[in-house]
Amino acid sequence: MQHVVYFLKQIHEYSGAVLYFNILAMMGIGLLNGIGILLLIPMISMSGIIEINAKEIPFMEVFQFLDSFSVSMGLVIILSIFVAIVIGQNLLQRHITIRNSEIQQGFLRYLQINTYQSLLKSNWGFFLKNRKSDLIHILTMEISKTNAGTQSFLNLIASFIITLMQIGLAFWLSPAITSFVLICGLFLMLINFKFLRRSLHLGKKNVELGKSYLAGITDQINGMKDIKSNSLEEPRMEWYRSITKQMQDRHVDFTRVKTTSQAYYKIASAVFIAVFVYVAIQLFAAQAAQLMLILLIFSRLWPRVAGMQNSMEQIAMSLPSLQIVQGLQKQTSETKEFQEDFNPSVAPLEIVEGITCENASFRYDREKPEFALKNINLFIPANKITAIVGKSGAGKSTLIDLLMGGLNLPEDGEIKVDGQSLSSTRIIALRSSLSYVSQDPFLFNTTIRENLLIVAPNARDEALMEALEFASAAEFVNKLPDGLDTIIGGDRGGIKLSGGERQRIVLARAILRKPSVLVLDEATSSLDTENETNILEAIERIKGKLTIIVIAHRLSTIRDADQVVVLENGEIIQQGKYHQLSTTKGVFQKMLHRQLVGS
Template sequence: MRHVLYFAKGIHTFSGKILYFNLIGMVLISLLESVGIFLLIPLINLTGVLAVNSSEVAAVSWIQKMFQSMPENASLLIILVCYLGLIIGQGYFQRNQTILNAKIQQRYTRHLREETYKAILQANWGFFLKTRKTDHINSLITEISRVSAGTQMFLQLISSLVFTFIQIGMAFWLSPAMTVTVIFFGVTLIAFSRKFIRKSSSIGEQTTQLSKAYLAGVTDHFNGIKEIKSNSLEDSHISWIHTIGKKLEHNIVEMIKLNTTSQFIFKVVSACLMTSFVLYSIKMFQAQPTQLMLIMVIFSRLWPRFSGLQSNLEQLGGIIPSFVQLIQLKNECLKQNEITDGDQRSIEPIRIEREIECRNVFFRYNTNQSQFTLQNINITIPSNQMTAIIGRSGAGKSTLIDLLMGLNLPEKGQVLIDGTPLTSENLLSLRHAISYVPQDPFLFNSTVKENLLLMKPDASEEELWTALRFAAAAEFVKKLPQGLHTLIGDRGIKLSGGERQRLVIARAILKKPSILVLDEATSALDTENEENIQQVIQSLKGEMTIIVIAHRLSTIRNADQVIEVEQGNIIQVGGFHEVIQKKRKATEIATNW
């Protein structure tokens, strides 16, 4: 339960004084409900249904005496008006307390969602390499929803505790012996219910893991829907959804069985205790009607409170794994945090005057492995020139790019910007100076204009068209049904691969970066469009530093410098023709050998 207390502390810190107003409301509701007990005795006596001698119970005798001195009609009217006032007052406070609970719950849930999302985004790139993105989506959607429900249950638990303590106080005033007996059995039954709470927590943990697997699987399937349709793999994926669906169904049914079983046991025990109390009171103590009525009232008021406490604890037990999940995620994000709170818009991008340098750089993703992904990297990338990085798949090209962009920091050696080491102090300034275009272009399910404005929200329409023309995308955008305002579908599915790539390049150029990184960015373009992009890149030389990862020789023929990577090592650096000539000679030697 320490995880629940962790969030309880968070609710208290976030809500502040409003939580105390909520507590006062609970006390008032409980007091109004308790006062109604005292009005039952004179009301029953006045109706004549049952003759009640209130002197048998000293705690309520004064109420009976107060109404005996009044005319019967007046007493009945006063009692009914008081009772009506109590019901209205209780209903009014109950309504406001429910609204206040909802405000506390929803505000805290919103706060928790924003803080979790911020913590994830402020984590470094290494955090995302080690985790699965669908797990973060599951945490932000499913787990936070469950924690929201848990927050409501926690507030209900506080309400139940407040009501229970006040009801116990009132009941103890009426009949100490009876109250102590009910408390004893109630606490005993709650203690025995720990088994149900542990089982509920276990089922909750299984549900959390299944939810993560379900979301991950569905996301992967829809990301690869083209391969599924092309290769007729529908049946295997339908079989998967059937299997995991049955597991989720089984878990939910098991949770319901557990809850209903515990409630059934409570009802059986409740009925047995009630009948035992009445029988014991009549046979052993010859209880009078007033005493029997008080036994019924006290039992009917107190016992449901214990039942409610047990039910809340059991349901919280099922949600505890979600609390644990969010706590672990937050702690992990804090360990990997690379951005502190503050206005990033005030950070000025770095202007590279001379060069970016890697000096004796070593890097590996797992420090427990002996092999380095990159080793002894010593290169210089001149400013305002085009540098191409080539090599086989898995050679370490993308890892080198990640180091140059500050996504990863070297284990040994340094990355320097104009001689200044890249550290956490100037990392964001470097990122603000970079526009990155990946091999797999990412576009949001919105309009062309909204996708472009993502990079520069205050850009004018003229700037948008200028960027589109630079990226050889203006012509096809003009032909779209609504031009800039055309919806392009999920991940830009309504566009061809080449059109998506050109749109992403236009978005990168719109930022007017000092460093443009193209990671196989022209791989999806035909010869004509690639030629257009090459002309764009050529025109940008001298205005920004361009770094290109490419396999096509045509993509890098205008590069001022070519760096070849092989198995994490730099094997040659030089001009385009120099490097290509050496590669051809090496190929001829290997062939003749």
């Protein structure tokens, strides 16, 4: 229940007075509905179809003014009032429905923005601990289910208020009969309580299946080349058949629960109405007018109460989604990278001396003894090239994450820039002065121009082409059908780029930012020899103008580095210039020898 209360507070925070205005309007609808029912008595009495003594009904003296009119004129007046009330009721209902829709859709967007914003503000460790597919599942599926639960809650409020108004009218007519009916209704609710628990259980199952489905599909689409090349289509198809069958069964189960509860409710309702009529006549000696009105009220109430039952089942089904979204919001709040909001006006950091690691140690899981980095002492001089090498798993990328403005924060020791520790403001300033090119180049599914302008929105075409020229990408971009305006990607009519072409555009984007620090993480791994040589020559031309940190697998690409750092098992085991390390016995010389023999 705490999850419902949590989201009710968020609905209140989002909608404010609008929600309460809607509640008042719902009360107005309930009141108009009750008045409309009361008008039926003088209507029927005046029609002469049934002889009814309207004086038996409370508040019927309000309509005594009709006695001064002829029966025909009185009937016209009462019918006109009835039509006016129905029109007013439906116009008000339309307004409330639209406003509820605005609240629902607005709250969905509010949830999406808040949740996504909290994700962006989380530290890097949060993303290392959570599967990407799980986060995507929450942002796309679970928030929508949460919103469906919100809609069910608003429907429940509307039905509850109107029901209360009509029950109040029934009490005015006959407290004894109404009390008897309410006791029967409570008994019905208790019978159907087990269906709410079943709906909650199915909701939990659906959440787990949804996560497994999205994770599996994401993995298989990403690994389609391996699936086809290893003839794994049939095993993967078996998995897909199995999980879709489970999802089908869960949806059918929910329909079964829903229809069973409705069937129980309607059958029990019919029995109670029959018992009610008998008891009303035999025990309470109900008058015809009273009995007819109360029957009319409760015959209109049964479908509404059934709708309330349906809304409660839908809310129960949405509770696991509410729980997951609340859990994510709590987790992102606890892993918030900076306490203050991001300030885009922070000026990029100008590095004068360099970046220092002082006794920095880091491990991904603090409950385990293994460290990814241990006692790292390293100075990266400004406007020099520092190369970091080592075997796979040596800690190269982890070290880069520490250096790049605290993506990973050291457990022990600290990172300094120009001798000063990295405060949150200085971390933002450092990141604003840094460009990063990974071995897995990422481009948005939009034009080449927009992919470049994302880091420099005001850059002119001349600057774009200059950056592409630096990255040896200008020639192939000019040959594309729409040049800079060519869309990248398989959809939206975009073109597929090779790994090397994507890597060059990402490098151009990094240069366009005019960074103080350029980090190249295997940034030439997908390039052919000619383009790699061109880029290395371009990097040589900017040597001395900015700080360059290179992670390299091909050691031949770091000959001109000012210093080479060799990592093994999370520790620095060698450090020096390329030619010095290549002639000294050690890990670097062995790595170089293997590559020379292999080539």
